[in-house]
Each structure stands twice: as structure tokens, then as C-alpha cells.
Amino acid sequence: MRTDFQHLLVEQDEGVITLTMNRPEVLNAFNDLMLEELTEAIEAAAQDETVRCIVLTGAGRAFGAGQDLSGFGVAHGNDEPFRVSQHLTKYHRLILAMREMPKPIVAAIRGVAAGISLNIALACDMRIAADNARLLEAFARIGLIPDGGGGYTLPRLIGLGKALEMSMLADEVSGPEAERIGLVNKCVPLAEFEEATKAFAKRLAKGPTRSYGLIKELLYKSLDMDFQASLHLEGQLQDAAFVTVDHREGVDAFLHKRSAKFTGK
Ligand code: LHQ
Numbered sequence: 564m565r566t567d568f569q570h571l572l573v574e575q576d577e578g579v580i581t582l583t584m585n586r587p588e589v590l591n592a593f594n595d596l597m598l599e600e601l602t603e604a605i606e607a608a609a610q611d612e613t614v615r616c617i618v619l620t621g622a623g624r625a626f627g628a629g630q631d632l633s634g635f636g637v638a639h640g641n642d643e644p645f646r647v648s649q650h651l652t653k654y655h656r657l658i659l660a661m662r663e664m665p666k667p668i669v670a671a672i673r674g675v676a677a678g679i680s681l682n683i684a685l686a687c688d689m690r691i692a693a694d695n696a697r698l699l700e701a702f703a704r705i706g707l708i709p710d711g712g713g714g715y716t717l718p719r720l721i722g723l724g725k726a727l728e729m730s731m732l733a734d735e736v737s738g739p740e741a742e743r744i745g746l747v748n749k750c751v752p753l754a755e756f757e758e759a760t761k762a763f764a765k766r767l768a769k770g771p772t773r774s775y776g777l778i779k780e781l782l783y784k785s786l787d788m789d790f791q792a793s794l795h796l797e798g799q800l801q802d803a804a805f806v807t808v809d810h811r812e813g814v815d816a817f818l819h820k821r822s823a824k825f826t827g828k
Contacts (some may be wrong), residue, residue: 568600580618583622591628628680661683668687674736691751692694692749708730774804781797808828809826
């Protein structure tokens with residue numbers, strides 16, 4: 564997979580690929596190129612069988628500060644009508660690729676995650692935060708609404724009341740508080756952040772990757788299904804999990820009282 568990006572660092576360590584958004588001078592705010600590069604890398608990771616877990620993080624002191632706002636003043640001043648919805652379709656392509664990724668994606672959040680950067684972190688399957696994390700749905704501060712799928716993911720993660728509070732007041736939520744309300748899965752001291760992220764991702768990369776892909780499909784699709792439809796889907800997906808090499812390995816390991824060695828097949 565390509566690694567010579569301008570605003571994205573790509574590093575692979577065994578089954579874990581780390582994608583680092585790299586515009587630290589603006590707290591990794593998104594310009595078009597960084598968004599295109601991240602989308603390309605995510606789409607490539609989906610196809611790459613050597614990748615079994617993706618970590619998304621930011622360079623320097625932040626995860627990301629949302630859309631780079633410096634270009635948007637120009638868009639407002641222009642005579643041509645600017646449709647922000649048109650621009651958002653580029654983010655939607657990224658978020659859909661993340662949702663359809665048949666392996667786990669973990670957001671590793673140090674410092675600020677604001678606006679659409681936060682909502683991209685929420686589109687990851689799990690989040691690990693440093694205790695200096697500052698998470699904010701910054702949109703209302705500039706008279707906008709949460710985009711990047713935040714209107715869907717946020718209330719499902721933390722409940723409607725908290726989601727409305729975060730969206731309207733746009734206050735910062737700290738790492739420990741984010742863990743308490745379920746906005747992140749785990750918050751660790753900053754000094755332990757890199758090691759903890761690595762251990763978390765390695766554990767996922769050594770798991771039954773195909774079953775993880777099927778778990779994503781079951782849980783995400785079930786959000787929009789009634790109970791019976793979900794049970795039907797469960798049957799179909801369990802049929803698929805049942806014939807994997809990793810299922811056989813897991814049962815054999817259990818019966819022989821040894822640890823399973825999953826290969827992701
Ligand atoms: C930035 C940014 C930034 C440019 C910090 N842009 N430079 C989608 C589609 C279309 C339209 C619009 O929106 C969207 C989605 C969105 O994401 S909307 C939300 C956009 N993001 C924001 O509104 C957040 C703006 N940033 C902030 O409120 C603060 O910078 C936060 C709270 C993120 C961090 O505060 P501090 O830790 O105090 O850092 P800072 O403000 O000093 O920022 C450091 C530098 O980064 C600074 O540049 P400078 O040259 O003064 O050092 C900032 O101007 C720059 N920066 N965010 N989004």
C-alpha cells in the first residue's frame with residue numbers, strides 16, 4: 564500500500580497499521596488533500612490482508628481540529644454559491660469506508676478532537692484517549708450542526724440528553740469524563756498512551772479478524788433493524804463465522820486447554 568502521502572504518515576507493525584494525520588501546525592485540521600489521502604489509505608487498508616487492525620491518530624499535540632476553517636472564509640465571500648453538502652460527500656465517502664471496513668479501527672486521541680475530527684473518531688469502532696484529551700462538538704460555536712455522521716453516532720454512544728448537551732453547548736469533555744460517559748472506551752495517563760494504544764491494537768490484530776468483520780456488520784446493521792431482522796442476520800453471519808479457520812482453531816485450543824493462535828482466516 565502507498566505510504567508517500569503529504570499529510571498522512573503510514574506505519575505498519577505486523578498486523579497493525581497506524582495512520583497519523585499530519586498537519587500539526589493547525590492541530591491536524593482537514594484540508595482537501597489530507598481528507599483524500601486518509602480516504603485512500605483507509606480504502607487500501609480494507610483490501611490489504613496483512614492489515615488486521617487500523618489505528619487512526621494525530622501528529623503533535625492534537626488528534627484533529629475539524630475542517631480547516633482558513634479556506635472557508637473565501638468560500639463565503641465568493642459569488643458562486645458554495646454548497647457545503649457537496650463538500651461533505653467527501654467526508655461521507657471516508658466514513659462509509661470506515662463503517663464497511665471488515666476489521667477493527669481504533670481512534671487514538673491525544674489532546675484536542677474537535678468538530679468533524681471528533682466525529683471521524685466516533686466513526687471508528689473503538690476509542691482510546693489520553694488523560695489530556697479534549698473532545699468537543701465544536702460546530703455550534705461557529706453556528707453549524709454536527710456533521711461527519713455525528714448526529715447518528717453521538718446519541719447512540721452517550722444517549723440523547725448528553726448528545727444534545729455536547730452539540731449545543733460545544734463544551735470540551737475531558738478524557739476521564741469521556742470514558743465515564745462512554746464516549747471513549749478507555750482513558751489512560753498521557754505517559755502511557757502510546758504503549759497502551761500499541762497493546763490495544765496488537766491484541767485486536769491477533770484476534771479472529773473475520774469474526775471481527777462479521778461482528779461489525781451485525782452490530783452496525785442491527786442499529787437500524789427490528790429484533791426479528793437482527794436475529795435473521797445473526798444466523799446468516801454466524802454461518803459465515805462457523806466456517807472460518809479461526810473458529811476451528813478457537814474450539815481446538817479450548818478443548819486442548821491451550822491459547823488460540825488466530826490467523827485472521
Ligand atoms: C486551526 C483550526 C481549524 C484552521 C486550530 N482550522 N486552523 C465541515 C464542512 C464544511 C464546513 C465547515 O465544517 C465542517 C466540519 C467541521 O469540522 S466544523 C468545526 C471546525 N473546527 C472548529 O471550529 C475548531 C476550531 N478550533 C478551535 O476552536 C481551537 O483551535 C481548538 C479548541 C480546537 C484548540 O484550541 P487551542 O488548544 O487553544 O489551540 P489554538 O486555538 O491556539 O490552535 C492552534 C493553531 O491551530 C492556531 O494557529 P496559530 O497560527 O495561531 O498557532 C489555530 O488557528 C490553528 N487551528 N483549529 N479548524
